[in-house]
Amino acid sequence: MKFCSHCAAAVSHKIPPGDSLPRYVCDHCQTIHYQNPRMVVGCIPQWEDKILMCRRAIEPRYGLWTLPAGYMENGETLADGAARETMEEACARVKVGPLYTVYNIPHVNQVYLLFRAQLLDLNFRPGTESLETQLMTEAEIPWEHIAFATIRETLKHFFADRARQQFELHVGTIERPAQPMKIEPR
Amino acid sequence: MKFCSHCAAAVSHKIPPGDSLPRYVCDHCQTIHYQNPRMVVGCIPQWEDKILMCRRAIEPRYGLWTLPAGYMENGETLADGAARETMEEACARVKVGPLYTVYNIPHVNQVYLLFRAQLLDLNFRPGTESLETQLMTEAEIPWEHIAFATIRETLKHFFADRARQQFELHVGTIERPAQPMKIEPR
Numbered sequence: 562m563k564f565c566s567h568c569a570a571a572v573s574h575k576i577p578p579g580d581s582l583p584r585y586v587c588d589h590c591q592t593i594h595y596q597n598p599r600m601v602v603g604c605i606p607q608w609e610d611k612i613l614m615c616r617r618a619i620e621p622r623y624g625l626w627t628l629p630a631g632y633m634e635n636g637e638t639l640a641d642g643a644a645r646e647t648m649e650e651a652c653a654r655v656k657v658g659p660l661y662t663v664y665n666i667p668h669v670n671q672v673y674l675l676f677r678a679q680l681l682d683l684n685f686r687p688g689t690e691s692l693e694t695q696l697m698t699e700a701e702i703p704w705e706h707i708a709f710a711t712i713r714e715t716l717k718h719f720f721a722d723r724a725r726q727q728f729e730l731h732v733g734t735i736e737r738p739a740q741p742m743k744i745e746p747r
Numbered sequence: 748m749k750f751c752s753h754c755a756a757a758v759s760h761k762i763p764p765g766d767s768l769p770r771y772v773c774d775h776c777q778t779i780h781y782q783n784p785r786m787v788v789g790c791i792p793q794w795e796d797k798i799l800m801c802r803r804a805i806e807p808r809y810g811l812w813t814l815p816a817g818y819m820e821n822g823e824t825l826a827d828g829a830a831r832e833t834m835e836e837a838c839a840r841v842k843v844g845p846l847y848t849v850y851n852i853p854h855v856n857q858v859y860l861l862f863r864a865q866l867l868d869l870n871f872r873p874g875t876e877s878l879e880t881q882l883m884t885e886a887e888i889p890w891e892h893i894a895f896a897t898i899r900e901t902l903k904h905f906f907a908d909r910a911r912q913q914f915e916l917h918v919g920t921i922e923r924p925a926q927p928m929k930i931e932p933r
Contacts, residue, residue: 562752566771566780569750579875581835582820585752594752598819599783600858633784634768638851638920639858649767660918663846665824672786672825689765730916732846734824 567592598670601711602642603630604678605719606655611696612719613680615650618692622708628715629653630675643676651694653685660730662718664711668737673711677719677728710735753778784856787897788828789816790864791905792841797882798905799866801836803894804878811894814901815839816861829862837880839871846916848904850897854923859897863905863914896921 562585565572570589577586577593585594605628606613614626629647633639640657647655655678664673687694695701699720707713714733722728748771751758756775763772763779771780791814792799800812815833819825826843833841841864850859873880881887885906893899900919908914 564750564752564755566748566750566752566758569755572752595818596821597785598821598823600786632781633858635782635784635856636853637784638853639849639918640851641853660849660916663825665826667822667824667827670821672819730846732825 625708627708808894
């Protein structure tokens with residue numbers, strides 16, 4: 562951020578009076594431009610013993626597999642956002658169920674919130690952000706080709722909870738990897 | 748938003764190619780300025796059979812009672828943010844426990860995420876954003892003078908769950924009130 566979105570004057574990065582953190586502050590109109598973490602919302606669409614996975618057609622992690630998820634939009638609820646992302650990425654209709662995993666990713670200013678969901682029919686197909694959409698059993702999950710740690714952890718919890726027939730909320734934090742991950746698309 | 752924060756040119760509000768919602772898009776450098784909901788994080792600080800409430804010294808809802816909560820900051824976890832807000836508003840040290848309530852407020856683009864927490868000592872006092880801080884039993888809660896619906900709902904769930912000795916996650920949505928609320932500070 563270099564300029565004020567209200568008046569187009571230059572901004573400075575400084576601690577405003579009474580605050581404790583540096584913010585972008587307009588040198589002219591004094592508007593403080595706060596920046597806050599964003600929510601990524603999505604779901605685990607279930608159909609019988611399978612779940613619906615998407616292979617990414619966009620960066621980051623082009624070619625790797627994920628659950629339908631994306632940035633929550635203004636004016637919607639978490640569950641609205643999870644259903645919308647599932648429609649956008651997999652053209653799939655779901656009934657969104659309980660909140661299932663919540664992951665902090667502080668080094669990228671994100672919080673993932675993923676729900677369990679029921680797929681309502683089999684008329685899914687790749688949206689513009691997906692190369693493929695596929696129903697997978699646990700044995701078919703491509704564990705070495707999952708796009709994000711949040712999704713891998715969510716899937717692990719899901720299959721473990723399903724095996725013991727008791728689902729509970731999981732809350733966790735994904736730390737910055739010691740080395741950048743090198744995962745090649747298959 | 749009137750101007751691009753990258754190049755100071757004017758922005759237009761329009762649907763970018765491949766998108767489905769209107770965004771602020773720079774007429775010069777084409778940067779898309781997304782706007783997303785914000786998270787409000789906080790906690791219910793418990794001490795024996797009491798909880799710690801704060802009376803607001805700032806607008807909105809000046810003079811009304813609330814739980815310590817505020818906007819989550821970049822670089823922190825949900826629980827980090829809940830503890831920081833409790834320190835800022837009540838100068839109180841807490842051990843943050845389980846996530847307890849999650850409220851969508853789509854008409855103001857917010858999601859509240861409130862945790863249960865244990866107050867670690869009695870050295871609390873009003874921070875700059877609070878007029879008073881007070882430990883309250885259930886009977887002492889000023890139900891007619893609570894600042895926000897999210898806080899009122901969270902407190903109701905807390906005392907009901909405590910009575911049956913079984914706490915569980917509550918997820919809900921606060922709809923826009925049919926008429927603006929008129930609550931006077933006491």
